[in-house]
Amino acid sequence: MVRADPQSDSFEELAMPLFDQLYNFAHWLTQNREEAEDLVQETYIKALRGFSSFQMGTNFRAWIYRILRNTFLTSRTGLRATSTVPLDQEEDAPELAVENETPETILLTRSSSQLIQNAIDGLPVHYREALLLCEVEEMSYQEIAETLSIPVGTVMSRLSRARRSLRQQLGRTLKPQEETSAAEAERGRDYGL
Amino acid sequence: MVCESWKAQLDKYLDGELSPDEVRAFDAHVRSCSACSTDALSRVQVKRAIHVAGKRFTPSAEFRRRVHGSITGKPKRTLRLGWMFAVASMAVLAIAAFLFTYVGGRSGREQVYSEIADLHVATLASSAPVDVVSTDRHTVKPWFQGKIPFSFDLPELQNSGFVLLGGRMAYVEQTPGAQLIYDIRKHHISVFVFQERSLPTRLQGNSRSSKELSFNLETWSQSGLRYFVIGDANAADIDSLAKLFKAE
Numbered sequence: 001m002v003r004a005d006p007q008s009d010s011f012e013e014l015a016m017p018l019f020d021q022l023y024n025f026a027h028w029l030t031q032n033r034e035e036a037e038d039l040v041q042e043t044y045i046k047a048l049r050g051f052s053s054f055q056m057g058t059n060f061r062a063w064i065y066r067i068l069r070n071t072f073l074t075s076r077t078g079l080r081a082t083s084t085v086p087l088d089q090e091e092d093a094p095e096l097a098v099e100n101e102t103p104e105t106i107l108l109t110r111s112s113s114q115l116i117q118n119a120i121d122g123l124p125v126h127y128r129e130a131l132l133l134c135e136v137e138e139m140s141y142q143e144i145a146e147t148l149s150i151p152v153g154t155v156m157s158r159l160s161r162a163r164r165s166l167r168q169q170l171g172r173t174l175k176p177q178e179e180t181s182a183a184e185a186e187r188g189r190d191y192g193l
Numbered sequence: 194m195v196c197e198s199w200k201a202q203l204d205k206y207l208d209g210e211l212s213p214d215e216v217r218a219f220d221a222h223v224r225s226c227s228a229c230s231t232d233a234l235s236r237v238q239v240k241r242a243i244h245v246a247g248k249r250f251t252p253s254a255e256f257r258r259r260v261h262g263s264i265t266g267k268p269k270r271t272l273r274l275g276w277m278f279a280v281a282s283m284a285v286l287a288i289a290a291f292l293f294t295y296v297g298g299r300s301g302r303e304q305v306y307s308e309i310a311d312l313h314v315a316t317l318a319s320s321a322p323v324d325v326v327s328t329d330r331h332t333v334k335p336w337f338q339g340k341i342p343f344s345f346d347l348p349e350l351q352n353s354g355f356v357l358l359g360g361r362m363a364y365v366e367q368t369p370g371a372q373l374i375y376d377i378r379k380h381h382i383s384v385f386v387f388q389e390r391s392l393p394t395r396l397q398g399n400s401r402s403s404k405e406l407s408f409n410l411e412t413w414s415q416s417g418l419r420y421f422v423i424g425d426a427n428a429a430d431i432d433s434l435a436k437l438f439k440a441e
Contacts, residue, residue: 012265019257027250037256041263048264112367116246134208135240136247141210160204166243 011051014060015044021137022068028132029072029081029125039075043068062139062146069129069147081125119169127162134159196229203229207236234319241315245308305392308365309421310408313383316361316372323359323374333360333373341369345386345418348437354378355434366393375424375434382424382434389419402428411435 022043027036047067054063072078120128133139133147141159145152199222205211206219223230316322325336330347338344340362350357356376363372363385370387402411409431410423415438422435 012261015264016261019260020252023252023256024248024250028247033250036250037252040252040256041260044260044264113242113246113249116242117249120243120247131243132247135243138244141208156205159208163204 011048015047015064018061018064022064025065025129025132025137026068026072028120028128029069030075030077031121032077035075035077039068039072042071046071059143059146061137062143065133065137065147066149078125115170116166119166122169123162123165127158127165130155130158131162131166196226199223199226199229200232203233203236207233207240230321234321237315237318241311244311245304248304248307305365306403306410306412309383309385309410309423312363312365312372312385313408313423316374316383317381322361324361326359328357328359330357333357336360337362337371341371341388342391343386343388343418345371346441347373348441350437353433353437355382355437368392377426377430377434380424380426380430382422382426382431384434384438385421385423387419387421389414389417392419402432413439415439 019040023036023040026039026043027033030036030039043064047064050067054060073082120131123131129148130144133144134141139147141152141155144155148155150158199219202211202215202219206216211219223233325333327333327336330349334345334347337360347357354377358374358376358381360371360373363370365385365387368387368391370385373384373386375382375384401413402409408423408425409428410421411431412419412421413435414420420435420438422431422438424431
């Protein structure tokens with residue numbers, strides 16, 4: 001049990017408002033409620049213990065996210081996630097935008113949180129975390145770079161690849177539905193409907 | 194091919210990572226290039242969809258209390274005796290049932306408000322914020338016929354200071370509705386109208402004023418429709434516009 005003192009009061013003021021966000025991020029990383037709870041609990045304990053090394057006035061959010069993420073990487077799930085899914089060769093420059101907009105166009109008319117959540121779940125963990133920090137936590141590239149301890153160029157590269165991969169996954173998910181709908185329409189015509 | 198260098202910067206533009214000069218140049222290009230503006234619009238909508246879908250997991254109140262206790266040093270209750278555990282379990286179950294109903298309802302409401310705020314922001318950021326451009330309510334209202342499964346009335350604005358800019362389709366929780374954009378003293382206000390029973394989250398009929406992401410928001414239910422008025426105008430202006438709709 002950690003004892004209460006003035007330092008833990010200021011830690012509490014900084015850390016508790018981030019509780020829901022950290023839990024959400026932890027759950028996305030671990031893909032499991034119990035592991036997410038363990039990860040968040042461990043993060044808060046580690047962060048409080050190391051709070052004396054935190055420099056007030058610097059970015060607390062990036063600091064505590066970094067602790068969570070490093071704790072995840074050394075966990076069994078984290079090691080498995082990062083060892084079984086090799087990253088493509090990374091370059092420190094963003095790629096050109098993908099021309100094919102079909103999945104997005106389809107999304108405009110059939111937006112579904114479930115589809116997107118499944119597609120995010122299917123991303124390799126390094127892409128998933130970069131995308132979530134950017135789109136959900138609305139961190140700047142610099143903040144993401146601090147959190148993930150990677151150069152800004154690599155952040156852009158991972159974001160670009162995450163988005164491209166997401167578009168491809170959505171495209172693959174939506175295409176069979178499109179074909180099924182077309183086949184059903186075709187059958188309907190055959191039966192004179 | 195001309196657009197390729199712009200497209201390479203599109204994500205940085207939408208992520209807010211370009212310098213003010215670059216943003217100005219990009220804005221000018223997007224206004225004059227339909228391919229890039231279409232691309233930007235679809236990406237903004239995907240960004241918004243990821244933002245909403247990404248807020249997927251919520252910690253339990255019990256877990257929050259446990260972590261909070263561990264960092265503030267509040268003694269954690271340890272129940273070792275079986276009978277105490279049984280009695281406490283009953284109490285916890287009753288509280289959990291209450292919290293599930295209360296907190297679940299509240300977080301659902303907050304998600305809807307957050308989605309409304311996101312829609313408003315995405316609309317203002319869009320290069321084509323309205324699909325039907327008109328200050329005439331008799332033009333805007335018929336435009337929604339056949340697009341949404343209900344009808345609604347638009348108020349007379351004479352001498353009110355408000356100007357109708359147009360309207361567009363909007364979706365909240367996969368439910369179609371109408372979004373109307375008004376202007377007052379250069380502040381843009383969105384009015385969203387949805388069929389109350391189609392919204393998965395129950396907002397319980399009450400009128401409510403609040404702030405979401407520093408926007409003033411007012412919501413109420415009337416004749417089976419759920420209205421949301423949101424914008425960066427002051428609360429009095431939001432309320433005035435809401436009253437005009439309520440009077441219809």
